Amino acid sequence: MTAIPGLHHVTAICSAPQTNLDFYTGTLGQRLVKKTVNFDDPGTYHLYYGDRAGTPGTIMTFFPFIGSGPGQAGNGMASAVAYAFDAAGLDAWVDLLAQGDVNFDGPEERFGARVITLADPDQLSIEIAETVDMASGGFHSVTLRLADPEPTARLLTGIMxxxxxxxxxxxxxxxxxxxxxxxxxxxxxxxxxxxxTTTARQGAGTIHHVAFRARNTEEQRNWQERLRAARLDVTPIIDRQYFKAIYFREPGGVLFEIATDPPGFAIDEPEEALGRNLMLPTRYEPYRARIERILPPLSGHI
Known part of the structure; x- marks a missing residue:
């Protein structure tokens, strides 16, 4: 069984969708690659940001719950997501953020490389990490906060x-x-x-779950069997239209997902038009007019 290759996407909660869109496409320069709805709550957007093609390993997604109170990262939660850039790229980010009057901390050194930290509009911690051996522009890492990291480390090293x-x-x-x-x-x-000492509270500005990559559905089924054999409570395979997903709680309490690379975000609109229109799963198409009346309009995303 091959190892997990890395992250597929990270999903977080925000409050105002337009503010979130402006930050991720404006300040961070990401592309809105999919504008759809929360498949479990179609009165709420699900916004996907990434590189131009929506490549797994670049995708940051949000459930915008308008008016939701602020959350607080704590024990049993993912607390930060980092993007990878080479040394020149990190220097460019420092200059760009300073010129744009965006507050950030650092650079600090972490494992021999520099990291800067800023907060999105809901105070989610976003990091830009220097790397010499990873492609720039996609994710570098996520940080998990745990009362006891050892059981989680055993899962990641011994199984994944x-x-x-x-x-x-x-x-x-x-x-x-x-x-x-x-x-x-x-x-x-x-x-x-x-x-x-910090009370963990899910809400705006917190990470909902961390998704890892499976290259195909066969690989995903193998992971499902292997995790169940380790006595983890893994869901059945769920079709999320742009990937298939399984979910489970790791020993420290963080919600993990394993998502397939295919079929990808160009399955229902061409790459050049990604993020332009509201895309709905087939079961919600009969209710499109009603859903569009509920969702607030968004602008400035292409």
Whole structure:
């Protein structure tokens, strides 16, 4: 069984969809690659951002719950997502953010490389991490906050094929770094020991789940069987139109997903038009007029 190659997407919660769209397509320069609805709540958008083609490993997605209160990352949650850039790219980001009057912290050094941190409009922690051996522009990593990182580390290394790269400690902080072999985008996971003093609360500005890649449905079924054999409660395969998904809670409480690379985001609109129109799954098409009346209009996304 091959190892997980890295991240497929990361899904978070935001409040105002237009503000979220302006930040990710404007400040961060991402492309809106899919404008659809939450398949479980079609009165709410599901917005997907990524590179121009919507490549797995670049996709940041949001459920905009208008008026939702702020969340708080804590024990049992993913707390930050990082994008990968080479040294010149990170320097360019520092200059660009400074010229745009965007507040950020750093650079700080982490595992021998520089990282800067900024917050999106809902205060979700977004990092830009320097890398020498990973493609630029996609994900670098996610950070998980855990009361005890060891069971999660055993899952990632013993079952999902990750390797330990090392650990850094500082005042009140212990960060264990794991990496999937192959050096593909989003191959790094950082596990941070959480002291439990912060009350975790899901809401705007928090990460809902972390999705890993399966190259195809056969590989996904193999992961499903392997995880069930490890006594993890894994869902049946769910069709999300642009990928198929399985979900499970890792031992520390974070919701994990394994999503297939195919069929991809160009299945229902051509690559040059990605994100331009509201795309609905077939079962919601009869209700399109009603859904479009409920959803707030969005502009400036192409």
């Amino acid at each position: 094929g990750y390797e330990e790269l090392g650990e850094e400690t500082g005042p009140g902080l212990s960060r264990l770094r794991l990496r999937a072999p192959g050096g593909e985008m989003g191959s790094v996971i950082d596990l941070v020991r959480d002291d439990g």
